[in-house]
Amino acid sequence: MNAAYEPNAYESWSADRGTEIIESLSHVEGGVIVILHAMQEAFGYVPEPAIPMIALARNLSRAEVHGVFTFYHDFRHEPAGKHVLKICRAEACQAAGGDALAARAEAKLGVKFGNTTADQRVTLEPIYCLGLCATAPSAMLDGRLVGRLDEKRIDALVAEAQR
């Protein structure tokens, strides 16, 4: 899992690479979401030109693929910041004081949830449950999980993200 801890270095979009991804997954039954995940893993987001390509390969309308793409919270239509900080906002983390820490992270970063800092370093996102509900509040920085957050730990996490 160590690779996931590193800030991701993504490829830049090319139609050839897009085709390659689509073809490599042609055997996957009902695989539109699998392809969208693969696109995002490669490019850091799902580039707009990929949508009609997936539609063509899967014998679907462009609208159908666009519909799938926009339904799911995970898929991005533009690259995220260099680091992505996801803070759990669900009930168990609320019960453990998560709301105040979430507000603290917003204040430190100067952005609201769902936004990226002006310097493109940090994207701050809510996440609804990491399943770390007995070591709450919790967060995930670029795939690395952090539990038992307190003011000190959230500050350190924000500082790490800003680096």
Add this chain to the structure above:
Amino acid sequence: MTSSDKTLKIYIPRDAAAVSVGADELVSAFEAQAATRKLAIEIIRPGSRGLLWLEPMIEVATPEGRVAFGPVEEKDVASVLDAMVANGSHALRLGVAEEIPWLKKQTRLTFVRCGVVDPRSVEDYIAHDGYRGLARALTLDSAGIIADVTTSGLRGRGGAGFPTGIKWKTVADTKADRKFIVCNADEGDSGTFADRMIMEGDPFVVIEGMTIAGIAVGATKGYIYIRSEYPHAVEAMNEGIAAAKRAGYLGDKIRGSAHAFDLEVRVGAGAYVCGEETSLLESLEGRRGIVRAKPPLPAHKGLFGKPTVINNVLSFAAIPFILDNGAKAYADYGMGRSRGTMPIQLAGNIKFGGLFEVAFGITLGELIDDIGGGTFTGKPVRAVQVGGPLGAYFPRELFDTPFDYEAFAKRDGLIGHGGIVVFDDTVDMSKQARFAMEFCAIESCGKCTPCRIGSTRGVETIDKIRRGERVAENIAVLQDLSNTMKFGSLCALGGFTPYPVMSALKHFPDDFGPVPTRLQAAE
């Protein structure tokens, strides 16, 4: 058996909760310490035993058994290693893991291996009684397996509580060229983590349960739909499947039998509603996770229009025990129509949080006060939410409710997936009610009007109440709206969101009014 005897076997969990509080760092720290001391150690990475307030809880093999230490921080590594080598005392020493009262009080049928075995090793699984259920299933016919599952009284652990045996029988009785087994691992409820823990700590029990289901109903392909928020579980299941294939437990001729069964992991994409079974099937087919109207039932027309068994992770994970030990051994536990054990998850503001597997019938109060030890903030427990974001909030007056599907339903609650989130007396219950509506609005698939529109109107109405605008009238609107959602929604998202809202209103009416007044009153 000479030099290896001296090798110190250290167990450091790879469970995501342990990792989130530093388990990975401990591995490096122990390796570094051992290298400096020229000490031979072997580090094994099991799942977690579920005593999550003690994580990272690490163990060392001794002649008396595995001795636990926790919670261990990096600064403790040198002294803990001293204590391990000397088998001596330490402030963090907890004694033999199995003897820790919190663990000993449990009835672990499903989680018996979790935190014990190496989740990457089929051999270790087999050495701990794994695949005995499958061995027995291979000696039975379809009806024989299903009879066992039915007699055990197992009900769907995802929350709906539908009898698993009946579901399987429906699929077995439906003729089709292809059938599917689908495991719902879209564990999105806050306060629940049992699916995640078992997938990370004992993936083979899930694989075995699904394989038995496949043999029982005549399906040769299974999918495990895991939420993307669980990357560790995805990795563990993928590795487990690969290992099971290598060992002949998945594939064309399972253990030399005529049965074929294969498994594939699919990763969700951040939609809570995909935990609803028909929405999950849509998602597996690569579409928007829009809920399907029932009928047809998934058992008749499920994945790709074929008969499909769709069960929760914990339902499948209960199967190997039932097949191995017999239906009666499972059904002997529990109360009323809730048979067997439930892996209960104690979460939120709780002193001793974690996974507590126990027979149905234990009361909420025992779980919160005796097992959980109250809040970690030390303040009084004011409310607990049982069953995730769609579960009711219960006050202390209802703590005598036994953990049982029917007992909770009778009190306008639900046990759901067995998660309990504890809140202390600083909680603002109209804010929690607002969150329930807001969450429903964010996660609604949009198909039915009561859920799609009702949730947004619900947020607005609660906001008015909190601002003090015509409070009595708006509470009436909120009740009316909740009724419409409850009875008019297509699935549990819109249909159950009223549970947290109405229970908050019913049990904590003082919290519904203008915020400033309330805060002044509290001061």
